[in-house]
Amino acid sequence: NAGVMQNPRHLVRRRGQEARLRCSPMKGHSHVYWYRQLPEEGLKFMVYLQKENIIDESGMPKERFSAEFPKEGPSILRIQQVVRGDSAAYFCASSPSPGESYEQYFGPGTRLTVT
Amino acid sequence: DAKTTQPNSMESNEEEPVHLPCNHSTISGTDYIHWYRQLPSQGPEYVIHGLTSNVNNRMASLAIAEDRKSSTLILHRATLRDAAVYYCILRRSGGSNYKLTFGKGTLLTVNP
Numbered sequence: 001n002a003g004v005m006q007n008p009r010h011l012v013r014r015r016g017q018e019a020r021l022r023c024s025p026m027k028g029h030s031h032v033y034w035y036r037q038l039p040e041e042g043l044k045f046m047v048y049l050q051k052e053n054i055i056d057e058s059g060m061p062k063e064r065f066s067a068e069f070p071k072e073g074p075s076i077l078r079i080q081q082v083v084r085g086d087s088a089a090y091f092c093a094s095s096p097s098p099g100e101s102y103e104q105y106f107g108p109g110t111r112l113t114v115t
Numbered sequence: 116d117a118k119t120t121q122p123n124s125m126e127s128n129e130e131e132p133v134h135l136p137c138n139h140s141t142i143s144g145t146d147y148i149h150w151y152r153q154l155p156s157q158g159p160e161y162v163i164h165g166l167t168s169n170v171n172n173r174m175a176s177l178a179i180a181e182d183r184k185s186s187t188l189i190l191h192r193a194t195l196r197d198a199a200v201y202y203c204i205l206r207r208s209g210g211s212n213y214k215l216t217f218g219k220g221t222l223l224t225v226n227p
Contacts, residue, residue, distance in 0.1 A: 004158075033213060042202070042217035043159065059214070091158045095213075103149075104215060106158030 002027065004094050004107035005074075012113045019079040019086070021110045025094030032075045033104060034060075034067060037089040049075060082114045119203045124222040127193045135188040135221055137203030142183050145208040150177065150188050151215070152199040159202065159217070162188065198225045 005024040013019050025032050030051050035043040045059040049069035060067065064082075069075040079086055089111050093104035120138040127133040139148070149164040163170055163177045165186075170177040176189040190197055202220040206212045 031213070033215075035215075035217075042219055043215070045214040045216070048213050056214075093158070093215075103161035103164070104159075104213075106160065108156075109158050 004092060004105050006090075006092050006107035006110050008110060009108060010111050010113070012115060013082045014115050015083060016081050019082050019112055021077040021079075021090050021092075021112070023075040023077070023092030023094075023107060025075070025092075026105050029094035029096050029105070031095045031097065032069050033093045033095075034075075034077050035091045035093065037091065037109075039088070043091060046077075079112075082112070084114050087112055087114045119205060119218055121201070121203055121218065121221045123219065124224065126224045126226065127190075128226050129195060130192050133190040133193045133197070133223065133225075135190075135201050135203075135223065136185065137187070138185045139203070139205055140184045142205060143207065146205040147208065148177065148179060148183075148186050149204045149206050149215070150175070151202045151204060151217075152197075153202070153220070154196075154199045159215075162201070164206075193223075193225045195225050195227060198223055 007022050032049045034046040036046055037043045047060045047067045048056040052071050064080045066078045089109045091106050091109045093106045095102045095104045147164055147166050150162040151159040152162050153159045163172055163175050165177045178187045200220040200222050202217050204215050
């Protein structure tokens with residue numbers, strides 16, 4: 001059973017470009033979470049999605065960031081007009097349910113570097 | 116939200132037991148105690164969780180104090196592969212408990 005897959009693993013963008021990060025959850029999981037890890041910091045929650053619905057985007061910056069989880073295909077985290085401060089590792093996690101006893105399975109992350 | 120406190124770093128020798136402490140003095144009755152670890156250049160990995168009773172699984176054991184204000188993750192025989200940052204996280208029952216709140220964790224170094 002394949003784990004959570006993220007691609008690309010490394011992404012380099014120049015300031016002002018767009019970054020698209022993809023996440024395929026584990027088979028059978030319909031709940032996806034995105035986290036961001038800035039250098040030397042812990043992971044911070046960004047957004048929680050179910051198929052075709054954004055449930056909680058309270059951790060996502062109001063501008064330039066958006067996320068989707070379409071009926072078919074992977075979840076996408078999109079960052080428009082990237083700035084140097086967006087350089088970080090972005091992790092996606094999935095679970096069968098958001099309940100407190102369910103672990104979240106994390107992908108290997110996408111490391112975004114903005115030059 | 117209740118907060119956790121962990122030592123910044125700990126060191127262990129290979130094949131010896133490791134006890135990783137976590138203080139959570141403001142824990143509420145509905146908070147579960149979860150542990151995750153993050154190996155270098157990888158995403159976090161679930162280790163174990165518990166509510167009141169001690170828990171064992173194939174990776175580790177979780178010892179929870181009677182008053183629940185602290186807990187200890189126990190690796191029975193550390194291997195080099197256990198070198199990672201270990202995070203102690205509280206997850207409240209119900210509500211927005213899907214948000215994992217990661218602190219700085221404890222960086223565990225395992226010496227050969």
